[in-house]
Amino acid sequence: MRIFNVLGILFYAGILILIGIGMIVFAFNLLHPQDIFSFLEYLQSTMSTRAILGLSGLLLILISYSFAQLILGRMEREKTIAFKNPSGVVTISLSAIEGLIQQFVNFMPELKELRPDVIASKKGIIVNVKVSLRMEANLPELTARLQELIKTKVQEVLGTEEQIIIRIHISKIISQEERDRRKKESIKEEHTIPYGGFGRV
Amino acid sequence: MTRDESRTELGAVKIYKSAIASVVDIAANEIAGVKGVGTTFFSRLMLFFGKEHTEIKVTIDPRFEISIDVPLVIKYGYNVPEVCIRVQENIRVALEKTTNLSVKTIDVHVQGIAKEADK
Structure with a gap:
């Protein structure tokens, strides 16, 4: 589990560093919007690149979800009352x-x-x-x-x-x-018929 | 999936951890005051896809002693420590009776307290 934690932290650190580098490069005018646009166009051009992109997105969601679950699970686990008895905890x-x-x-x-x-x-x-x-x-x-x-x-x-x-x-x-x-409002809302007054003179 | 294995004259007998977990599940649910074994998003997702996944963790050490981790949801109105002790006892008896393995620890984690009608 510790390896997973380290990998998760490295993964997020890597992504943040990449975003940071990208922003710096963009700020120094080393990267032009056209380059990004042509790269995105290339990604969308063939079926295989689109499939890779989609799968990468799915993988990112799964990694993020499992990492969040791990952190939240640990937080939950820490919030416990424990007592021991002869059979266990x-x-x-x-x-x-x-x-x-x-x-x-x-x-x-x-x-x-x-x-x-x-x-x-x-x-x-x-x-x-x-x-x-x-x-x-x-x-x-x-x-x-x-x-x-x-x-x-x-x-x-x-x-x-x-x-x-x-x-x-x-x-x-x-x-x-x-x-x-509030009660009146909720009753009023309940009785309102959609487009009830539409077409009436 | 690891399993406990013992050899007889006729061949090997393997008891899967999932079988032990099933015994634990049944034994825990036999006790009054137990609403059920706790679930996680993953186990519910697996159930949605038609595959049962239990959150009961079974560990078998090299000396063939079993350690169990059971997440539980207790019914509202029951004394939690009392129910947990009865669950531990029932699991121990059930496992020793059905598998002949000695139980090292049975750790119970109360995940929630639910009303009778709650799902």
Whole structure:
């Protein structure tokens, strides 16, 4: 896997260097637009060059995709809670816990949107939650209830006595008027018939 | 594809890693609270083309000891560590019963928590 990483880095470095050289050459007027145009024309002239070009493009997409997957996969792997037992290691992806917390929107009607971010640190499990609320909610009561719910559920699911710190950040409060307006708009949009008024006098 | 091989009087018996992975898959899914074995984009792509590809990783060391890596999706409402321990135990029993090979480690990776109705 390390070889693959090195190859990937070299590949991207090579491409960036080539682009850089191309730009410098172009800036010094050593390369004319006609040269590029004639090269592109040559590439499109025969079936074989077109096939090579297409396949190279496909290969580039595949390389980029696998490299991105590798990096993202590693990032995901790093975000885990792990514990050992006699049979082996159990790792729980923090995104799994985030997914679990996200489902709380369904339990509390006052919540419009909930975006959790879970961090495992030495202090314990830190849960940062960004929420959008409806206007009629009592904020201290609601946030306390939400904190309690998240804490209980996370402890229940993980079966851990580890400290869970829950930080709630209210990012948006949607008023009743705004909600009504949005509702009306969506109803209006639903009933609009395309070209409904077309041809009418 | 490497495989575990043992010789009898009549000939060689080869157990492919994919067969071991299938045993692991079945044993894991037997436990209440397991939604299924985790998938990746690649395995879904392979399935789309009609070829099954499991994300269960099987490693056999020179002493014929097996190490397993299982990505899992757990059902919402279950205690994750408890389910994982039961999965590990069930996999160990199933592998020892079906292949007679000794299991070194069974590493479980919980990829997600899904509702009953989620696909």
